[in-house]
Amino acid sequence: CPLNFSFSRLLFNIYLYHWYFTWFRSIRIENECFGLFKNTGFFTWNQSIDKIEKVFNEINQTYNSPIHITTSIGLQVHYLNCYIENRNGSLYSRVYYNPNKQRFLLPYFDDHPRLRHRQWFRFLLVRAGLYCTQVEDFEYEKLYIELTFIANGYSLNFVEYHNRQFFKLIYPSNTTTTEFDQYRYNVFRHDLSRYVTRQQELQKNHRLIQFDYIFDWGLRWKFNSGFYTNWIKLLEQDPKFKRYKLKIQLNSKHYYLSNTLLTQ
Numbered sequence: 001c002p003l004n005f006s007f008s009r010l011l012f013n014i015y016l017y018h019w020y021f022t023w024f025r026s027i028r029i030e031n032e033c034f035g036l037f038k039n040t041g042f043f044t045w046n047q048s049i050d051k052i053e054k055v056f057n058e059i060n061q062t063y064n065s066p067i068h069i070t071t072s073i074g075l076q077v078h079y080l081n082c083y084i085e086n087r088n089g090s091l092y093s094r095v096y097y098n099p100n101k102q103r104f105l106l107p108y109f110d111d112h113p114r115l116r117h118r119q120w121f122r123f124l125l126v127r128a129g130l131y132c133t134q135v136e137d138f139e140y141e142k143l144y145i146e147l148t149f150i151a152n153g154y155s156l157n158f159v160e161y162h163n164r165q166f167f168k169l170i171y172p173s174n175t176t177t178t179e180f181d182q183y184r185y186n187v188f189r190h191d192l193s194r195y196v197t198r199q200q201e202l203q204k205n206h207r208l209i210q211f212d213y214i215f216d217w218g219l220r221w222k223f224n225s226g227f228y229t230n231w232i233k234l235l236e237q238d239p240k241f242k243r244y245k246l247k248i249q250l251n252s253k254h255y256y257l258s259n260t261l262l263t264q
Helices: 005-029 049-063 113-131 135-151 156-170 182-204 220-234 258-263
Strands: 034-037 040-043 076-079 082-087 090-095 208-215 247-254
Touching: 005 034, 005 049, 040 076, 090 113, 090 135, 113 135, 113 156, 113 182, 135 156, 135 182, 156 182, 220 247
Parallel strands: 208 247
Antiparallel strands: 034 040, 076 082, 082 090
16 A cells, blocks of 8 residues: 555545535435445435436536546445345345355454454444344344354354343343344344444543553453442542543453464
């Protein structure tokens, strides 16, 4: 990757700003749905194909743009590892996997791989819940995630524990069953979406504090539990401090990395 790649991409995005703005305005006028990530985007369109081609032509003529657009029109699309389909007028989506890539692999992390894989496990379950509109697809994706971790050396206890932890994030009281029919699954997706939105708002409003600490030996859960207990007793009882509604997230790190030990 060239050293000036980030700067070149910034200039490219500035150049595309007005082009994107005109495109988005045309789509929003028709009350359509759209998404954009870097140089790839998708949108729904319920008008004629000739009309959308006219929009693109008008934009190119207005800005005399040398940008070459590759379009694909159909009832389904792959976007950010998501399969999206217009199924008889209803939105259907699920997780998409490139058939040319090997399955059942975990990403490589050179810093604290076990910690990163715990976070990756949670991320995959969140993605499955947000992407899959049908409960059958969610259950299939959940099974695939579990088998992937087991195939990479993680125990069944590890998988079951982090499954429980994931659902506790959404339902802290732990009174809701994780066995879904389609109706209960729709409620779960709504609650999951609200949870993700709240986390994003906390980060945006700087009300989520993350503490990293060195974990050498002992029971990590015991330390975390004691920390949260002291946090509630000593800090949240202060009315001036409590009004900020801060949330604390603890992240443990091992003092020595396995990769570091192997190279020494």
